[in-house]
Amino acid sequence: MCAVIRGRNGQDYTVTLCYLTTRAFDPAMYKFIGIAILASCSALAGCKVQLSSPTGGSIATVSGNYSCAANANCPPIDVNDIFFDETFIAKPAAGYEFTGWKKRQRGLCGGSTKNCRLFTSGFAGNDDLLGFLARPNEVFYLEPVFARIASGSGDARRCYNTTLVTVNTTVVASYRSTDAGGAVVPFEYDQVITGGASFEGKSALKATTNTRAIGAAPSTSRSEAYFQPQTSQFRVLEYGVEVESFTPEASESRVVFAPQQLERYDLSAGQSFEQRYTVNLRTRVRGFTLDDSNTVDRRTTFVGIESVSVPAGQFQACRFQTRETGSAGTALSEEWFGVGNGMLLKSTADGDTTVLLGASINGASI
Numbered sequence: 001m002c003a004v005i006r007g008r009n010g011q012d013y014t015v016t017l018c019y020l021t022t023r024a025f026d027p028a029m030y031k032f033i034g035i036a037i038l039a040s041c042s043a044l045a046g047c048k049v050q051l052s053s054p055t056g057g058s059i060a061t062v063s064g065n066y067s068c069a070a071n072a073n074c075p076p077i078d079v080n081d082i083f084f085d086e087t088f089i090a091k092p093a094a095g096y097e098f099t100g101w102k103k104r105q106r107g108l109c110g111g112s113t114k115n116c117r118l119f120t121s122g123f124a125g126n127d128d129l130l131g132f133l134a135r136p137n138e139v140f141y142l143e144p145v146f147a148r149i150a151s152g153s154g155d156a157r158r159c160y161n162t163t164l165v166t167v168n169t170t171v172v173a174s175y176r177s178t179d180a181g182g183a184v185v186p187f188e189y190d191q192v193i194t195g196g197a198s199f200e201g202k203s204a205l206k207a208t209t210n211t212r213a214i215g216a217a218p219s220t221s222r223s224e225a226y227f228q229p230q231t232s233q234f235r236v237l238e239y240g241v242e243v244e245s246f247t248p249e250a251s252e253s254r255v256v257f258a259p260q261q262l263e264r265y266d267l268s269a270g271q272s273f274e275q276r277y278t279v280n281l282r283t284r285v286r287g288f289t290l291d292d293s294n295t296v297d298r299r300t301t302f303v304g305i306e307s308v309s310v311p312a313g314q315f316q317a318c319r320f321q322t323r324e325t326g327s328a329g330t331a332l333s334e335e336w337f338g339v340g341n342g343m344l345l346k347s348t349a350d351g352d353t354t355v356l357l358g359a360s361i362n363g364a365s366i
Contacts, residue, residue: 047138049108049118051088056096056146062087062115076139085119090144099323100330102143106357111329116142140174147332152304152319154271157234159318160265163361165229165236167205172187173343173359175310187213190357198241199226200256210266221245234265236295253284261298265318269304275286279326296326308336308346310355312366317345341366 059068061312063086068074072092087233088109090098091115103110108118138292174188189211199205204226213219214293227237238261243253258278267273274297281292303319317336324331343366359366 035163053141057092088116096146145206156265156267159337169193177354185215211293236263256280267302272301294326312356
């Protein structure tokens with residue numbers, strides 16, 4: 001289940017929640033599925049594993065039996081017995097890093113950042129599995145994803161706008177989100193910052209946001225995000241968010257970051273920081289209460305300051321790359337915040353892109 005949760009400064013927690021709920025899987029079960037797929041190759045017709053390596057790295061196996069060079073579609077590997085057992089390793093080239101195995105139809109180990117072990121042992125005599133295997137010439141795919149290691153220049157403190165974390169500040173903004181399939185969802189929100197709040201026993205400021213979305217996924221919601229700025233350090237502690245969704249279906253959600261989620265702007269280009277926290281989610285919908293919890297390892301890198309063009313105009317922006325690893329695997333995202341104004345100008349995550357259409361802070365257009 002996904003809930004549209006608008007946090008402080010338009011930061012959208014929807015991706016995080018969907019990542020926790022709709023795409024979550026038990027790693028052990030995922031491993032079993034991978035084994036079962038390969039077990040389906042043990043029929044006489046066998047099956048094939050197609051290796052592909054993009055620019056930025058190559059594939060090898062621990063045994064040394066197989067390899068695939070960068071920027072190549074390599075000869076498929078025939079798997080035709082129950083003795084296949086290979087561990088595949090993604091090897092990034094200089095200047096690149098491995099970000100996970102590609103998610104795709106018939107893809108193996110999709111989303112995992114670990115070595116990919118594929119084996120067919122242990123299924124001899126299992127009529128159910130062997131019966132599934134009888135389809136000839138099945139092809140499955142294994143492809144790593146590599147990303148260029150961040151490099152650039154600038155100081156992220158230029159994108160920390162103290163006004164956005166000050167009591168009585170009002171923000172009005174509109175955005176357009178386009179998903180990987182091309183569906184478009186324009187949305188707008190108005191937000192006000194108030195003081196004197198508390199969340200989970202912690203003193204906090206509160207950002208109250210009313211969001212209205214139209215297009216492919218119309219919805220209305222109201223959220224209250226709790227946070228504590230550390231202005232002298234150019235940091236913000238995010239404690240959690242409470243959301244009431246009105247349409248298309250009434251629901252209530254509460255997200256708690258334990259102990260907190262940290263946002264840092266005291267970074268020079270190329271610098272990263274890491275954190276671990278637990279995301280506790282409680283959702284009430286249709287008379288049911290659903291609880292979920294996920295521990296996240298998060299690495300954020302400040303790439304540098306660069307020019308970015310969005311419908312709202314052309315801006316100098318601080319670009320951040322974030323990698324989150326939890327029970328569902330690894331999620332990658334990028335965000336661009338405006339120099340001077342601190343507004344979220346653009347974000348990308350899992351094939352979705354969001355861009356700023358227009359915004360004002362305390363009545364003044366950015």
